Amino acid sequence: MLVHICCSVDSHYFLERIQEEYPNEELVGYFYDPNIHPYGEYRLRYLDVEYSCKKLGIKLIEGPYNLETWLKKVKGMEHLPEKGDRCTVCYDDRLETSVKKAIELGHDKFTTTLLISPKKSQEKLEKIGAKLQEETGLEFIFRDYRAGNGTQIQGQIVKEHSLYRQNYCGCLFGLTPQREAQKKVMDEMFNPISNQVLPESIEQRLELYNKRNELEEKGEKYKIIKQRFLNYRLFNGKVAINKQLVPSYFLYYSTINRTKTNGRVEYEKDGICYLNRDEVKVLDIKTFNSLAKTSYNNTKELIFNPLKIEDELKIRDKIINNPYDLSAVIILDEVFEGKFDIELNAITYDDVKEEII
Numbered sequence: 577m578l579v580h581i582c583c584s585v586d587s588h589y590f591l592e593r594i595q596e597e598y599p600n601e602e603l604v605g606y607f608y609d610p611n612i613h614p615y616g617e618y619r620l621r622y623l624d625v626e627y628s629c630k631k632l633g634i635k636l637i638e639g640p641y642n643l644e645t646w647l648k649k650v651k652g653m654e655h656l657p658e659k660g661d662r663c664t665v666c667y668d669d670r671l672e673t674s675v676k677k678a679i680e681l682g683h684d685k686f687t688t689t690l691l692i693s694p695k696k697s698q699e700k701l702e703k704i705g706a707k708l709q710e711e712t713g714l715e716f717i718f719r720d721y722r723a724g725n726g727t728q729i730q731g732q733i734v735k736e737h738s739l740y741r742q743n744y745c746g747c748l749f750g751l752t753p754q755r756e757a758q759k760k761v762m763d764e765m766f767n768p769i770s771n772q773v774l775p776e777s778i779e780q781r782l783e784l785y786n787k788r789n790e791l792e793e794k795g796e797k798y799k800i801i802k803q804r805f806l807n808y809r810l811f812n813g814k815v816a817i818n819k820q821l822v823p824s825y826f827l828y829y830s831t832i833n834r835t836k837t838n839g840r841v842e843y844e845k846d847g848i849c850y851l852n853r854d855e856v857k858v859l860d861i862k863t864f865n866s867l868a869k870t871s872y873n874n875t876k877e878l879i880f881n882p883l884k885i886e887d888e889l890k891i892r893d894k895i896i897n898n899p900y901d902l903s904a905v906i907i908l909d910e911v912f913e914g915k916f917d918i919e920l921n922a923i924t925y926d927d928v929k930e931e932i933i
C-alpha cells in the first residue's frame with residue numbers, strides 16, 4: 577500500500593493504525609507536498625517524516641517539489657479560505673500524483689495521512705479517493721482515525737516522540753490570512769541574504785530537529801521545551817552621510833522610534849560614536865573587529881558573512897552594557913563628519929521558541 581504523507585504529526589499515528597490493521601501489507605510512505613512554502617519548511621517537514629518512518633520501520637520516498645506546477649493549478653484561488661476550492665485542487669494534485677506513483681511501484685492500494693488532519697475535509701478527500709479508485713482500479717483506503725479519541729491520542733504521540741508540530745497548513749496563501757488574523761509577523765517567509773539563522777526561524781528549527789535526531793541516535797536523554805522571548809526582524813535599513821549612501825550593518829535588536837531619523841555625531845568614546853538623535857550609535861568596522869575579535873575588511877563582508885546572533889548580542893552588550901536595550905547600533909566602513917540620514921524599518925515582538933535541554 578502506498579501511503580501519501582503530508583507531515584509527521586498526521587502520519588505517525590495514522591501509520592501506526594494502518595500497520596495494526598494491515599499487518600501483512602508492505603507499506604511505503606510517499607512524501608509529495610509541493611504546497612509547502614517556503615522550501616526550508618518543506619525540508620523540515622520531510623526531515624521529521626523521515627525520522628518518524630524510521631521509528632516505524634516504514635520505507636519512505638520523496639516526491640518532486642514541483643512548486644511552479646502547483647502554483648499554476650491554484651492560480652486565481654489564492655484568496656480563498658482553507659477547506660475551500662484551493663484546498664480541493666491541492667488534495668487533487670497530491671492524491672493524483674500519489675496514485676500514479678502507486679501504479680508505477682506496483683501497489684494495489686493507496687491512502688493519505690491527510691485523512692486524519694482536523695483541518696482537512698474528509699468528505700472531499702473521500703470523494704477524490706473514490707474517483708481515483710474508479711479511474712485506476714487501485715483501492716482507496718478511507719479511514720477515520722480521528723473518530724473517538726483519535727485526535728487526543730495523536731497529540732500524545734506527537735509529544736511522546738518529540739515530533740515537529742507545525743502551526744500552519746503549508747502554503748503561503750493559507751498562512752497569510754492566518755498571520756493577519758493573529759496580528760503576527762509572517763516570520764516564516766524571512767530568509768536573510770546572509771543565511772544568518774534568525775531566532776525562531778525555520779532554519780533554527782531545522783538545526784534543532786537535526787540535533788534531536790543526533791541525540792536519538794546516541795540514545796541520550798533530552799527534552800524539547802518552549803521559551804518565551806523577545807523576537808526581532810529587520811525589514812530594511814540604510815544610512816546616508818551628507819546624502820551619500822554608505823554600506824551599513826544594523827546589529828540585531830536595532831530599532832528607532834519611527835522609520836527615519838537624522839542627526840550628527842555628538843560624542844565619541846572608545847570608537848563608539850553617539851548621534852544627537854534617537855539613541856543611535858555608530859562605529860566603524862575596525863572598532864567592530866576589535867570588539868568581536870574578527871577581521872572583516874569592510875561592512876559588505878559583514879553583511880554577507882555575519883556573526884551568529886548570539887555573538888552579535890555579545891557585541892551589543894559590550895557596547896551598551898544593558899540587556900534590555902533596543903537602540904540602533906550601526907556598523908559602517910568608516911565614520912566621518914556630516915549629516916546622517918538613517919532609515920530603519922524593524923519590529924520587535926514577543927514570541928515562543930523551542931529549545932533542546
Ligand code: SF4
Pocket residue numbers: 611612658659662663664666667745746747748749750
Ligand atoms: S491551505 Fe493547506 S490544503 Fe489548502 S491549499 Fe494551502 S496547503 Fe493546500
